[in-house]
Amino acid sequence: MFNILKELIYSSGAVSLSGGNLVMWLVSFVLLYLAIKKQYEPLLLLPIAFGILVVNLPLTFLMEPEHGLIWFFYHYGIEMDIIPPLIFLGLGAMIDFGPLIANPKTLLLGAGAQAGLYVTFFAAILFGFDLQEAGSIAIIGGADGPTTIYLTSKLAPHLLGATAVSAYAYMALVPIIQPPMMKLLTTEHERKIVMSKLRPVSRLQKVCFPIVTAMTIMLVVPPAAPLISMLMLGNLFKESGVVERLTNASANELMNVVTIFLGLSIGATMTATTFLNPKVLFIFFLGLFAFIVSTGAGLLMAKFMNLFLKDKINPLIGAAGVSAVPMAARCVHKVGSEANRRNYLLMHAMGPNVAGVIGTVVAAAILLKNLG
Amino acid sequence: MPELIAPIAGNVWKILVAVGDKVELDDELVILEALKMETPIYCDDAGTVTEIKVKEGDAVNEDDVLIVID
Secondary structure, three states: HHHHHHHHHOOOOHHHOOOOHHHHHHHHHHHHHHHHEEEEEHHHHHHHHHHHHOOOOOOOOOOOOOOOOOHHHHHHHHHHHOOHHHHHHHHHOOOOHHHHOOOHHHHHHHHHHOOHHHHHHHHHOOOOOOHHHHHHHHHHHHHHHHHHHHHHHHHHHHHHHHHHHHHHHHHHHHHHHHHHHHHHHOHHHOOOOOOOOOOOHHHHHHHHHHHHHHHHHHHHOOOHHHHHHHHHHHHHHHHHHOHHHHHHHHHHHHHHHHHHHHHHHHHHHHHHHHHHHHHHHHHHHHHHHHHHHHHHHHHHHHHHHHOOOOOOOOOOOOHHHHHOOOHHEEEEHHHHHHHHOOOOOHHHHHHHHHHHHHHHHHHHHHHHHHHH | OOOEEEOEEEEEEEOOOOOOOEEOOOOOEEEEEEOOOOEEEEOOOOOOEEEEEHHHHHHOOOEEEEEEEE
């Protein structure tokens, strides 16, 4: 009887618990709190937090290669690059590229805001990260979760948990991180600029956009193909107006299904041994730096464009050039309306915002091409 | 007759006035919801509300008339 009890205790996970596991439980509880109570990106944070919790319960072997349940999700979904492109299919089916088509010069803002990536890339190298790690950290500045996951899984899979959580955390924290930078780099007078109405965009233009964009980007930067092709296919579903079922399936059911596996898999990469080292904490810091520099670069790009434009743009919309859609556009709208309550920048900011998604994918493809 | 125009496309979230109400410049008359964000629309002219052209939950396009003020 005593022996059976002894065996039961020794075979339980509790005996194998390490201090690191307990710290990771704490990380998981904090993320669960943020997801459930504060509703910060709950669709992703909740499965991520639960993934962290279960993978830090010893002897469950959920991430054991060739055996563990979540390892299979991770291996087939992320390592084999299936999930991030599927997320992009859903995003494409939801995004309206109309504001970008109506005001194509905002594409420059989406490109300008990627500057933070390159600054951070060199900063990360200076701080001792290797080239592949630096590329994966830099992409956090784009504030685009799926692109960050896609690039990191190819360049530096051991950093996946840290870069993914960091990218999603900064997307959720846009309303806190961006406004101080916006106010620092623009004058009250600039923030008050009311932008002229966007021209109407025809259905034909909206249908042609995903086709032309897919062809152009994939011809110029072929490594962007998996993400861009799916993004533009989703958008073509939506804008064609003839495949409503496929549009809805991409934007809702498929998106929701892959989100579950994505979140759980990302969380499960965060075991105590991989996550609890100073390097990872430093990634959060560098990621934040990347995001702030990207915001600043977008704002400065807008101010630079104003030097040449007769019809001035409100430089705040430059901050939406990071790709956190639509959080960054909402943030621009809010800061703009604080300066002038009759300033409705939301749709103007959506131009650079959706351009930012494309910009981040192109930046990731360039990093992948040179570092992969 | 002055009209309150929707400055952005979205859904009518709340209508804060009724026909017959007196309104002042800068009063908040309607709240539109776009991209899960509430945007208050302010009155451009003082006067009396004579007609409300939308109801809560309606989808509106940019430049649609929301309220007529006399």
